[in-house]
Amino acid sequence: MSHGLHIKDLTVRYDGVTALDRIQLNIEEHTTLGLVGESGSGKSTLARVVAGLIVPDEGIISLGDEPLTRKRSRAQRKKIQMIFQNPDASLNPRLSIRQLLSEALLFHGIVRRSELEQRCLELLARVQIDGSALDRYPHEFSGGQRQRIAIARALSVEPELLIADEPTSALDVSVQLSVLELFSSLKQELNLTMLFISHDMGVIHAISDTVAVMRHGQLVEINSKDRFFARPDTAYGYQLLSAVPKMPAGTYSRRDTP
Numbered sequence: 442m443s444h445g446l447h448i449k450d451l452t453v454r455y456d457g458v459t460a461l462d463r464i465q466l467n468i469e470e471h472t473t474l475g476l477v478g479e480s481g482s483g484k485s486t487l488a489r490v491v492a493g494l495i496v497p498d499e500g501i502i503s504l505g506d507e508p509l510t511r512k513r514s515r516a517q518r519k520k521i522q523m524i525f526q527n528p529d530a531s532l533n534p535r536l537s538i539r540q541l542l543s544e545a546l547l548f549h550g551i552v553r554r555s556e557l558e559q560r561c562l563e564l565l566a567r568v569q570i571d572g573s574a575l576d577r578y579p580h581e582f583s584g585g586q587r588q589r590i591a592i593a594r595a596l597s598v599e600p601e602l603l604i605a606d607e608p609t610s611a612l613d614v615s616v617q618l619s620v621l622e623l624f625s626s627l628k629q630e631l632n633l634t635m636l637f638i639s640h641d642m643g644v645i646h647a648i649s650d651t652v653a654v655m656r657h658g659q660l661v662e663i664n665s666k667d668r669f670f671a672r673p674d675t676a677y678g679y680q681l682l683s684a685v686p687k688m689p690a691g692t693y694s695r696r697d698t699p
């Protein structure tokens with residue numbers, strides 16, 4: 442089996458409700474899969490089960506040749522990191538940025554203590570946060586900056602797969618684009634393999650190589666980004682694309698006109 446993520450017959454039920462129904466999916470190494478679908482279609486459940494936060498009822502998740510066990514080892518947990526919609530989900534408010542980054546680095550034995558500070562500064566630089574942040578606390582930063590710090594923390598352990606579940610949706614519109622641009626540049630620089638969830642087709646277009654469409658717990662279409670946006674294979678894919686509001690020419694108000 443090639444590197445990357447491989448999912449076979451993955452099923453998750455919540456109290457009898459089938460949230461994921463025999464999902465088959467591969468994400469090739471160094472590519473980004475954009476996952477779309479209406480609210481309640483199962484996107485977050487897929488993210489959480491791949492991240493190991495939910496145990497599936499059935500199915501197999503493998504990274505490269507390695508099947509991930511139901512109870513994951515520390516080494517397996519390190520390999521898949523997740524960015525949430527709300528960065529506070531992964532940033533303990535009582536820890537300084539230095540502690541937040543160091544904790545993960547030491548826990549997984551990534552660096553020696555003597556190299557910690559240097560590595561923390563490199564991680565912050567990678568997400569365009571000034572080194573003076575090290576001894577500050579999450580609440581001292583804006584939402585966009587906190588999301589950058591959460592990204593630095595996720596990247597600190599050099600994961601094989603990064604999962605981002607609506608990572609820009611909770612941010613001010615003014616910073617959404619800059620965080621998306623950060624994901625795009627990290628993707629290039631670090632050759633990341635990503636599962637990226639968004640309901641925003643513009644975001645999916647900007648970041649994805651492949652697009653997967655979920656509906657009622659099933660994957661109904663998997664397509665290359667270019668093909669999906671030019672001509673989706675399914676009527677449902679087409680419906681999702683046509684629901685995107687378009688700005689018809691000539692609708693700018695006078696105030697916006699230079």
Ligand SMILES: Nc1ncnc2c1ncn2[C@@H]1O[C@H](COP(=O)(O)OP(=O)(O)OP(=O)(O)O)[C@@H](O)[C@H]1O
Pocket residue numbers: 455456458459460478479480481482483484485486487
């Ligand atoms: N903890 C839970 N307990 C019971 N049912 C759940 C739970 N989490 C999700 N569900 C149900 O599972 C289905 C899939 O939900 P999920 O959150 O994965 O969808 P989603 O596509 O991520 O939606 P959204 O875009 O709104 O986040 C829905 O029917 C939802 O109501």
